[in-house]
Amino acid sequence: xxxxxxxxxxxxxxxxxxxxxxxxxxxxxxxxxxxxxxxxxxxxxxxxxxxxxxxxxxxxxxxxxxxxxxxxxxxxxxxxxxxxxxxxxxxxxxxxxxxxxxxxxxxxxxxxxxxxxxxxxxxxxxxxxxxxxxxxxxxxxxxxxxxxxxxxxxxxxxxxxxxxxxxxxxxxxxxxxxxxxxxxxxxxxxxxxxxxxxxxxxxxxxxxxxxxxxxxxxxxxxxxxxxxxxxxxxxxxxxxxxxxxxxxxxxxxxxxxxxxxxxxxxxxxxxxxxxxxxxxxxxxxxxxxxxxxxxxxxxxxxxxxxxxxxxxxxxxxxxxxxxxxxxxxxxxxxxxxxxxxxxxxxxxxxxxxxxxxxxxxxxxxxxxxxxxxxxxxxxxxxxxxxxxxxxxxxxxxxxxxxxxxxxxxxxxxxxxxxxxxxxxxxxxxxxxxxxxxxxxxxxxxxxxxxxxxxxxxxxxxxxxxxxxxxxxxxxxxxxxxxxxxxxxxxxxxxxxxxxxxxxxxxxxxxxxxxxxxxxxxxxxxxxxxxxxxxxxxxxxxxxxxxxxxxxxxxxxxxxxxxxxxxxxxxxxxxxxxxxxxxxxxxxxxxxxxxxxxxxxxxxxxxxxxxxxxxxxxxxxxxxxxxxxxxxxxxxxxxxxxxxxxxxxxxxxxxxxxxxxxxxxxxxxxxxxxxxxxxxxxxxxxxxxxxxxxxxx
Amino acid sequence: xxxxxxxxxxxxxxxxxxxxxxxxxxxxxxxxxxxxxxxxxxxxxxxxxxxxxxxxxxxxxxxxxxxxxxxxxxxxxxxxxxxxxxxxxxxxxxxxxxxxxxxxxxxxxxxxxxxxxxxxxxxxxxxxxxxxxxxxxxxxxxxxxxxxxxxxxxxxxxxxxxxxxxxxxxxxxxxxxxxxxxxxxxxxxxxxxxxxxxxxxxxxxxxxxxxxxxxxxxxxxxx
Numbered sequence: 001x002x003x004x005x006x007x008x009x010x011x012x013x014x015x016x017x018x019x020x021x022x023x024x025x026x027x028x029x030x031x032x033x034x035x036x037x038x039x040x041x042x043x044x045x046x047x048x049x050x051x052x053x054x055x056x057x058x059x060x061x062x063x064x065x066x067x068x069x070x071x072x073x074x075x076x077x078x079x080x081x082x083x084x085x086x087x088x089x090x091x092x093x094x095x096x097x098x099x100x101x102x103x104x105x106x107x108x109x110x111x112x113x114x115x116x117x118x119x120x121x122x123x124x125x126x127x128x129x130x131x132x133x134x135x136x137x138x139x140x141x142x143x144x145x146x147x148x149x150x151x152x153x154x155x156x157x158x159x160x161x162x163x164x165x166x167x168x169x170x171x172x173x174x175x176x177x178x179x180x181x182x183x184x185x186x187x188x189x190x191x192x193x194x195x196x197x198x199x200x201x202x203x204x205x206x207x208x209x210x211x212x213x214x215x216x217x218x219x220x221x222x223x224x225x226x227x228x229x230x231x232x233x234x235x236x237x238x239x240x241x242x243x244x245x246x247x248x249x250x251x252x253x254x255x256x257x258x259x260x261x262x263x264x265x266x267x268x269x270x271x272x273x274x275x276x277x278x279x280x281x282x283x284x285x286x287x288x289x290x291x292x293x294x295x296x297x298x299x300x301x302x303x304x305x306x307x308x309x310x311x312x313x314x315x316x317x318x319x320x321x322x323x324x325x326x327x328x329x330x331x332x333x334x335x336x337x338x339x340x341x342x343x344x345x346x347x348x349x350x351x352x353x354x355x356x357x358x359x360x361x362x363x364x365x366x367x368x369x370x371x372x373x374x375x376x377x378x379x380x381x382x383x384x385x386x387x388x389x390x391x392x393x394x395x396x397x398x399x400x401x402x403x404x405x406x407x408x409x410x411x412x413x414x415x416x417x418x419x420x421x422x423x424x425x426x427x428x429x430x431x432x433x434x435x436x437x438x439x440x441x442x443x444x445x446x447x448x449x450x451x452x453x454x455x456x457x458x459x460x461x462x463x464x465x466x467x468x469x470x471x472x473x474x475x476x477x478x479x480x481x482x483x484x485x486x487x488x489x490x491x492x493x494x495x496x497x498x499x500x501x502x503x504x505x506x507x508x509x510x511x512x513x514x515x516x517x518x519x520x521x522x523x524x525x526x527x528x529x530x531x532x533x534x535x536x537x538x539x540x541x542x543x544x545x546x547x548x549x550x551x552x553x554x555x556x557x558x559x560x561x562x563x564x565x566x567x568x569x570x571x572x573x574x575x576x577x578x579x580x581x582x583x584x585x586x587x588x589x590x591x592x593x594x595x596x597x598x599x600x601x602x603x604x605x606x607x608x609x610x611x612x613x614x615x616x617x618x619x620x621x622x623x624x625x626x627x628x629x630x631x632x633x634x635x636x637x638x639x640x641x642x643x644x645x646x647x648x649x650x651x652x653x654x655x656x657x658x659x660x661x662x663x664x665x666x667x668x669x670x671x672x673x674x675x676x677x678x679x680x681x682x683x684x685x686x687x688x689x690x691x692x693x694x695x696x
Numbered sequence: 697x698x699x700x701x702x703x704x705x706x707x708x709x710x711x712x713x714x715x716x717x718x719x720x721x722x723x724x725x726x727x728x729x730x731x732x733x734x735x736x737x738x739x740x741x742x743x744x745x746x747x748x749x750x751x752x753x754x755x756x757x758x759x760x761x762x763x764x765x766x767x768x769x770x771x772x773x774x775x776x777x778x779x780x781x782x783x784x785x786x787x788x789x790x791x792x793x794x795x796x797x798x799x800x801x802x803x804x805x806x807x808x809x810x811x812x813x814x815x816x817x818x819x820x821x822x823x824x825x826x827x828x829x830x831x832x833x834x835x836x837x838x839x840x841x842x843x844x845x846x847x848x849x850x851x852x853x854x855x856x857x858x859x860x861x862x863x864x865x866x867x868x869x870x871x872x873x874x875x876x877x878x879x880x881x882x883x884x885x886x887x888x889x890x891x892x893x894x895x896x897x898x899x900x901x902x903x904x905x906x907x908x909x910x911x912x913x914x915x916x917x918x919x
Contacts, residue, residue, distance in 0.1 A: 642863035649791025
């Protein structure tokens with residue numbers, strides 16, 4: 001039997017012990033029980049005669065907000081009239097909340113504006129002390145320098161790798177072992193994502209999103225949004241959009257699935273419901289709502305964010321998140337839209353409707369002035385492709401040619417020229433365009449298309465009008481305009497379904513990812529030569545580093561369960577390193593913010609590259625020497641250790657020699673040298689015997 | 697003496713049987729000298745230890761066990777692999793052995809202590825591993841389960857025998873040729889050639905080139 005509990009304390013001593021700190025800690029605020037009661041003030045003072053009428057009116061007004069349990073209007077016993085206020089007890093606290101929200105400030109008649117408050121609130125406010133208490137000053141905590149990684153003396157880039165449940169951030173060391181910066185297990189429930197300028201790393205959790213950063217990778221800010229599934233950063237890292245299956249329920253009872261947050265303060269700026277047509281797809285079966293993400297598109301400088309709803313585009317201004325001019329852009333039939341990456345211009349297209357032809361429109365925000373429109377005829381579909389610097393907008397138009405066939409043409413809007421001229425380029429009708437990829441900040445784009453069974457990649461360049469009209473008499477003719485879009489080269493792109501440009505332009509990789517076999521072609525588009533081909537079987541992703549020096553191709557476990565890992569290539573297509581990583585999920589390069597040097601300084605650096613190169617080459621050589629020295633020392637040690645071990649094992653074996661010879665019957669180590677007898681044996685076999693009598 | 701292992705099937709537990717092998721066929725009986733019943737995960741491979749004193753088994757869960765051959769008692773047990781052991785091969789002098797496991801690694805264990813001396817990691821289940829008798833190399837072979845074969849590289853001969861430098865644990869070469877998973881490997885006792893057998897039904901005999909015997913890491917030659 002266990003010994004009885006002996007407290008060594010008698011009643012008096014127990015009473016002396018101070019439990020107040022525990023009580024304080026565990027004290028639970030009991031509900032006051034009055035959260036269904038509201039006080040309505042500024043009610044007309046009435047005598048008995050009008051009392052019923054007034055009560056009926058009040059009851060009618062407030063029963064809209066919630067079921068009323070009881071109404072009580074106290075009477076002043078001296079005057080016999082009502083006191084000018086009354087209590088309403090609702091069935092539910094929500095009813096009371098609605099009453100406060102909608103009832104407060106409503107006008108009853110000419111002289112009476114109702115004031116509705118929760119009973120509990122009145123209690124709380126009357127108990128506030130009359131003295132002013134200064135808020136406590138919080139000690140200043142200095143924030144870390146968020147851009148510290150850019151100051152790496154060797155100008156290395158970072159990348160984050162997700163492997164199984166571990167997320168690790170590394171410094172890239174070209175082909176050698178990367179240096180680990182930080183690693184954490186179970187850092188994210190889903191995947192991780194960098195902010196557009198590389199300052200933050202976003203991780204997903206059941207409760208919401210957390211952003212991490214700084215040299216010590218501490219928690220910077222947290223956004224509570226239960227079961228968030230999709231996020232989108234604004235281009236300047238000021239705001240974050242999140243979406244979740246589980247909505248925020250507003251006091252009005254609306255379900256808002258989307259929230260926009262301010263990153264610096266962590267405040268939720270505004271929440272939005274899904275547009276009703278998207279909800280309509282639920283069909284009551286499952287909650288499969290089709291989401292076009294990012295649903296809210298940001299302007300380049302974070303000033304505006306816009307969303308397309310049926311027949312309109314709603315543009316909101318930050319940080320207030322109010323609808324711009326309190327009015328959406330009414331565009332009947334609008335199909336898709338996109339911001340210019342460099343200006344406050346919205347581009348969208350509308351299909352044919354009645355007498356109005358299909359049209360692509362460019363509108364200024366906030367003035368709502370039309371910058372340019374282009375009417376298009378016989379349109380089936382349009383897709384908008386902006387060049388990353390906002391210099392060009394390519395609209396791919398698919399139109400009806402005959403009853404059975406369609407044809408494609410490109411309408412390219414030259415944004416930087418006066419009146420935004422449009423170059424039209426018609427694509428051969430037996431070529432079916434699959435995808436278009438602009439060169440970042442460049443005048444070229446690659447088009448992946450299918451011609452019969454072949455897959456082609458065509459490189460085009462936007463040639464300026466100056467080049468085309470030079471030497472021509474008169475103004476530009478129709479054929480001259482076609483020269484605005486010049487075909488540079490058509491390349492056989494067997495096994496390709498993506499063209500991934502280097503972020504600095506000029507170089508690109510033609511790759512066959514996901515459903516394709518992972519064939520890679522490394523192209524220099526300035527010289528139009530194929531530098532190298534390669535392969536990463538079952539490749540699921542291809543990513544350039546932000547400087548355009550390296551390419552990583554990877555096989556992610558999320559799509560393919562075997563042979564996961566990544567390969568690091570130079571931009572010319574040389575393999576630097578192959579890493580097989582079990583349960584590899586993703587590798588993302590950390591983006592860099594835009595370069596701060598002026599164009600003149602950049603030019604100067606390029607000119608003097610030779611001098612700088614010398615210094616870098618020396619550093620590289622010293623680095624590889626250091627690495628190989630480490631490896632050398634390690635190997636020498638391993639070799640020595642192993643040989644010592646083998647010698648010991650050998651000794652043991654030798655010592656047991658006699659015992660062994662007994663068991664075996666002979667010494668297995670002894671080899672009979674030179675006592676091999678060669679035996680030759682002739683075997684005669686009679687195959688056939690015939691007797692032939694030869695006649696004389 | 698010889699040993700054989702019966703599977704855990706038909707209600708019987710996995711068991712090691714030790715039987716006598718008579719020089720004279722007339723004296724041969726089918727009675728067993730001893731049997732060792734294995735409780736726990738069944739044995740998948742077994743071999744004699746040095747001097748007939750011990751029996752080493754590899755189990756379905758990755759455990760390696762040493763048994764006393766005379767008393768049938770368990771001497772030692774270690775679980776270093778996480779999945780089934782497919783092969784176990786001794787070094788020439790019975791000091792250490794190499795294992796191949798479905799957990800995609802191969803390890804070298806010290807015979808006495810069962811301490812893991814070296815580990816070789818691959819991306820496929822390893823079906824067989826062997827120690828070179830004359831050079832500090834090991835070779836591994838494996839491949840996905842036959843039913844998963846279509847998901848791996850469809851190129852011919854993708855199933856390779858991989859050679860590793862034993863102490864450095866670095867891959868030094870691969871030999872292609874099989875187009876099915878490799879199930880068994882063995883070095884020739886003189887170390888100058890090796891044999892491989894695979895799911896594709898082929899047994900391949902390989903002879904090493906001359907420079908296989910002479911190439912060395914710089915570190916091997918330093919003192």
